[in-house]
Amino acid sequence: MHLAGGRLRDFARGCDALGGGGGGQARYALPLAAHAVELTGPVQVVQPAELPPDGLVMPCTFLGAPAIGAERIGTCREAATIRVHIERHFGKPVVAMLCNEIGGFHGAASVALAAHAGLPMLDADGMGRAFPGMSRVAMHLAGVTPDPVVLADEHDRVVAVHAGDGWAERMARSVVVGFGDRGVSSEYVMTVDQVADAVITGSVGKALRIGELIGEAASVPDAARAIVAEFDGLLIAEGRVTAALPEPGRHTPATIEGTGADSGRTLRLEAGHEYLAVIEDGEVLATVPDIITVFDTYTGEALGAGELRYGQRVVAVALPCPDVWRTPAGLDLVGPAAFGLDLPYRPVAAS
Amino acid sequence: MHLAGGRLRDFARGCDALGGGGGGQARYALPLAAHAVELTGPVQVVQPAELPPDGLVMPCTFLGAPAIGAERIGTCREAATIRVHIERHFGKPVVAMLCNEIGGFHGAASVALAAHAGLPMLDADGMGRAFPGMSRVAMHLAGVTPDPVVLADEHDRVVAVHAGDGWAERMARSVVVGFGDRGVSSEYVMTVDQVADAVITGSVGKALRIGELIGEAASVPDAARAIVAEFDGLLIAEGRVTAALPEPGRHTPATIEGTGADSGRTLRLEAGHEYLAVIEDGEVLATVPDIITVFDTYTGEALGAGELRYGQRVVAVALPCPDVWRTPAGLDLVGPAAFGLDLPYRPVAAS
Numbered sequence: 295m296h297l298a299g300g301r302l303r304d305f306a307r308g309c310d311a312l313g314g315g316g317g318g319q320a321r322y323a324l325p326l327a328a329h330a331v332e333l334t335g336p337v338q339v340v341q342p343a344e345l346p347p348d349g350l351v352m353p354c355t356f357l358g359a360p361a362i363g364a365e366r367i368g369t370c371r372e373a374a375t376i377r378v379h380i381e382r383h384f385g386k387p388v389v390a391m392l393c394n395e396i397g398g399f400h401g402a403a404s405v406a407l408a409a410h411a412g413l414p415m416l417d418a419d420g421m422g423r424a425f426p427g428m429s430r431v432a433m434h435l436a437g438v439t440p441d442p443v444v445l446a447d448e449h450d451r452v453v454a455v456h457a458g459d460g461w462a463e464r465m466a467r468s469v470v471v472g473f474g475d476r477g478v479s480s481e482y483v484m485t486v487d488q489v490a491d492a493v494i495t496g497s498v499g500k501a502l503r504i505g506e507l508i509g510e511a512a513s514v515p516d517a518a519r520a521i522v523a524e525f526d527g528l529l530i531a532e533g534r535v536t537a538a539l540p541e542p543g544r545h546t547p548a549t550i551e552g553t554g555a556d557s558g559r560t561l562r563l564e565a566g567h568e569y570l571a572v573i574e575d576g577e578v579l580a581t582v583p584d585i586i587t588v589f590d591t592y593t594g595e596a597l598g599a600g601e602l603r604y605g606q607r608v609v610a611v612a613l614p615c616p617d618v619w620r621t622p623a624g625l626d627l628v629g630p631a632a633f634g635l636d637l638p639y640r641p642v643a644a645s
Numbered sequence: 646m647h648l649a650g651g652r653l654r655d656f657a658r659g660c661d662a663l664g665g666g667g668g669g670q671a672r673y674a675l676p677l678a679a680h681a682v683e684l685t686g687p688v689q690v691v692q693p694a695e696l697p698p699d700g701l702v703m704p705c706t707f708l709g710a711p712a713i714g715a716e717r718i719g720t721c722r723e724a725a726t727i728r729v730h731i732e733r734h735f736g737k738p739v740v741a742m743l744c745n746e747i748g749g750f751h752g753a754a755s756v757a758l759a760a761h762a763g764l765p766m767l768d769a770d771g772m773g774r775a776f777p778g779m780s781r782v783a784m785h786l787a788g789v790t791p792d793p794v795v796l797a798d799e800h801d802r803v804v805a806v807h808a809g810d811g812w813a814e815r816m817a818r819s820v821v822v823g824f825g826d827r828g829v830s831s832e833y834v835m836t837v838d839q840v841a842d843a844v845i846t847g848s849v850g851k852a853l854r855i856g857e858l859i860g861e862a863a864s865v866p867d868a869a870r871a872i873v874a875e876f877d878g879l880l881i882a883e884g885r886v887t888a889a890l891p892e893p894g895r896h897t898p899a900t901i902e903g904t905g906a907d908s909g910r911t912l913r914l915e916a917g918h919e920y921l922a923v924i925e926d927g928e929v930l931a932t933v934p935d936i937i938t939v940f941d942t943y944t945g946e947a948l949g950a951g952e953l954r955y956g957q958r959v960v961a962v963a964l965p966c967p968d969v970w971r972t973p974a975g976l977d978l979v980g981p982a983a984f985g986l987d988l989p990y991r992p993v994a995a996s
Binding site for chain 1: 730800802803804805806807808809812815816818819820822823824
């Protein structure tokens with residue numbers, strides 16, 4: 295499997311669908327990925343079994359204020375600088391890049407980072423979706439240390455943080471502020487043989503497949519049905535946004551009123567950085583860490599939690615999260631309570 | 646030569662005298678140094694010729710807001726953490742600590758840092774006095790790179806910055822803010838054979854000697870006369886502070902009116918972080934980078950630029966700065982214009 299051309303667009307669409315409304319929009323990372331692939335050729339997607347067991351896997355992601363990133367897009371060559379530093383620090387070669395967060399911007403951007411670093415992408419990621427926070431990754435649950443967090447800006451400045459789990463993110467963010475609030479970060483570096491129990495496998499292929507299903511379907515509702523059928527998800531409803539307060543980072547309920555076969559239904563959508571829960575008549579239909587996705591009925595784009603607007607026609611679905619998030623430790627880290635919601639977790643099951 | 650007991654007090658007094666009114670007060674670092682020496686034994690002071698030529702010399706200093714440091718004093722074991730990191734990075738042993746800034750707080754604190762790191766102190770420093778800013782050191786003029794800047798806090802968190810001369814300080818300060826505005830920093834690491842042309846030699850011995858002269862003299866004016874005689878300085882005047890606006894960091898002129906033999910004279914003292922110039926009737930008597938020192942006539946303590954108060958009885962002297970600061974490149978970095986003064990540099994000569 296490789297990523298280039300039209301598959302990049304499919305992949306980016308799939309990343310947005312897996313973002314659960316968070317992680318920024320993959321469509322804005324698409325030009326970065328397309329340009330990088332134009333320079334370096336397609337990025338190969340590999341399985342752990344294809345790699346030498348003691349080679350290093352380098353997670354990599356942009357860090358900084360999204361508003362700054364909108365203008366200061368970076369070069370993605372930051373990843374090449376980071377690779378050099380990591381290989382020197384660990385004394386062995388990096389053999390693959392790992393996408394930290396497949397959902398949204400960072401999924402698509404990781405193609406560009408891999409291309410510039412001259413690395414294949416592992417068919418995996420750290421979240422299987424998007425979450426805010428450096429430690430909400432499967433690597434953290436598996437006990438992998440984030441140290442050293444290696445950060446770079448687009449001028450080859452490199453900073454390495456050795457601060458342990460509790461302070462890694464705090465220090466990394468302080469460093470990125472010094473960079474001017476935009477940089478690339480790598481943490482939770484592992485060997486290939488550590489990867490099996492420490493990442494979400496198959497994420498890249500899954501995002502690509504979701505993008506293909508969107509591209510192939512005759513309509514967006516058809517695509518939504520195909521996606522929930524293939525990935526054991528739940529089609530929540532088709533409807534219209536009737537209340538939206540797009541303030542990312544706050545818990546701002548939006549409302550979707552059903553249309554067509556769903557007429558008369560009213561869904562309350564709790565959202566922070568991501569969609570956190572869908573509630574109908576007091577009944578919880580889905581919550582984090584399951585992936586709540588709101589497709590624009592006309593464009594097929596998965597709408598970010600900050601992109602909902604009054605009157606939009608949408609199709610809402612929920613996809614099951616990776617199993618690791620359904621464990622007690624997983625729910626402690628990313629369950630409803632971790633996002634301030636006093637709701638039980640009700641696992642999404644096939645409709 | 647070694648530092649412990651009463652010599653520590655002499656050394657701290659000398660550090661304050663060399664601070665030129667800046668660098669914080671060495672007397673506040675004295676408890677740190679005394680406690681460290683109590684734990685580890687006296688700190689040896691060594692000459693470069695006593696060390697293996699390819700051993701590493703590690704400059705080390707506290708970084709962060711002075712107001713924070715007044716309460717959060719650190720453990721000085723940060724230096725031990727930094728030493729481990731530097732030895733791993735460079736792949737060879739650190740054989741001595743270098744005081745970055747002999748003037749004021751950092752001179753005395755470096756004894757504590759050396760003690761905890763288990764290192765002797767080189768009889769040298771980076772400035773021969775105190776200056777604000779990471780790059781106002783002889784190492785910078787000699788072309789030594791500051792990279793990596795290795796920073797630690799008192800919980801063994803370590804951050805290494807590879808950012809080049811221009812951004813080293815900016816990134817280091819950003820890191821220290823992340824630490825909670827207090828940390829220890831090491832930069833401009835050198836081998837012993839690089840040291841000869843890249844540091845100010847003899848600084849530790851000089852501070853100690855000045856402290857001894859203060860301790861031995863029958864009075865503070867006598868001590869001031871002995872110091873200027875031994876170090877080719879200028880006794881400016883004895884007098885009384887008649888105007889002082891103690892706002893460190895701003896250019897705030899103070900006034901000293903002569904007393905005794907100096908009755909009728911009026912000195913204007915320009916000050917920023919340090920004393921920047923002494924002017925009498927429009928004539929410049931001394932400017933940075935020469936060292937302007939204002940002793941309290943009763944205690945013999947060298948008063949910081951922020952410590953002047955109306956009515957204090959003082960003795961003002963000026964000591965010549967190290968030769969490296971009198972070169973064109975030196976004056977560019979630390980001459981009057983570098984501190985915003987439109988004054989010529991007039992080298993202090995023996996009175």
